Amino acid sequence: MSEFLQIQRNGGVAVVRMNSPDTRNALSEPSQMQEFVDLCRDLRRDQNIRVMVLTGNGKAFCAGGNIKDMQNREGIFAGSPYELRDTYRNGIQQIPLALYELDIPIIAAVNGPAIGAGLDLACMCDIRIASDKALFAESFVKLGIVPGDGGAWLLPRIIGIPKASLMAFTGDTIDAAKALEWGLVEQVCTPEALESEALALAERIARNPGHALRLCKRLLREGQHMRLDSLLELSAAYQSLAHHTEDHREAVSAFVEKREPNFKDK
Incomplete structure (x- = not known):
């Protein structure tokens, strides 16, 4: 290749x-x-x-x-x-x-x-x-x-x-x-x-949701050169996106139902 x-x-x-x-x-x-x-x-x-x-x-x-x-x-x-x-x-x-x-x-x-x-x-x-x-x-x-x-x-x-x-x-x-x-x-x-x-x-x-991994890595990267208040603003924006994904709902449901989650990167 x-x-x-x-x-x-x-x-x-x-x-x-x-x-x-x-x-x-x-x-x-x-x-x-x-x-x-x-x-x-x-x-x-x-x-x-x-x-x-x-x-x-x-x-x-x-x-x-x-x-x-x-x-x-x-x-x-x-x-x-x-x-x-x-x-x-x-x-x-x-x-x-x-x-x-x-x-x-x-x-x-x-x-x-x-x-x-x-x-x-x-x-x-x-x-x-x-x-x-x-x-x-x-x-x-x-x-x-x-x-x-x-x-x-x-x-x-x-x-x-x-x-x-x-x-x-x-x-x-x-x-x-x-x-x-x-x-x-x-x-x-x-x-x-x-x-x-x-x-x-x-x-x-x-095994974790792809969107959460990508957003988490970006926060870690940005946090190396941002003030805390700026990072908190970015974290709030990213978190609002994460809360509205299908994978977040699936993760919560799987946790409550004590089963393995089935993530679809949606």
Whole structure:
């Protein structure tokens, strides 16, 4: 279906696998970045999908940028400073914008190293679970560059400014146990169990009404930069919409009647 992203739909769950194991799923081509944008556009239109799981094929989740291209100033690292600026803005920076605007919850199943842009990609997801083989590094400074894909905004919101500063200023790698301790991931499991654990979590989420999930995620996103009074106004508006859905009435009826609900995303 696509060259870099393999997409599998299982009921209300879309499993997306980055499929370039030879490059450790490095983000090095404009076409890869466009695939993320196209994927998010398609999933926003697909009301049957309620959750997305993102993982990587092979031993790595995502190794970030292609270091050889950096060395040779080729590909996305070619051109003048002005050209490079536009390359970032029109390329990799489209990924956090697309994922941020995707209304359904996103689970990152971090199967191996998530380095540089790979860590930031995991941070673009709502929930992260990791294999005990996973490694994490905000490693840009070691290459004499800065997080160019939103990492300086994303990482502090997950683990706090002090720990994000430590990772960004040293560029050092932490293991899955430390990531769990710091709240970077919510769960650590064996490599063999990672996908089943991610799918089980996705299916738990997907059992809920799709409209409620989408509105809830939007409130969480907007709440990161709104005043409380503004968020309360938005919450009241969203709640009024939710109260008038068929799925809300079905959820209440099922609760009262002590049965499983049958949601229809209406």
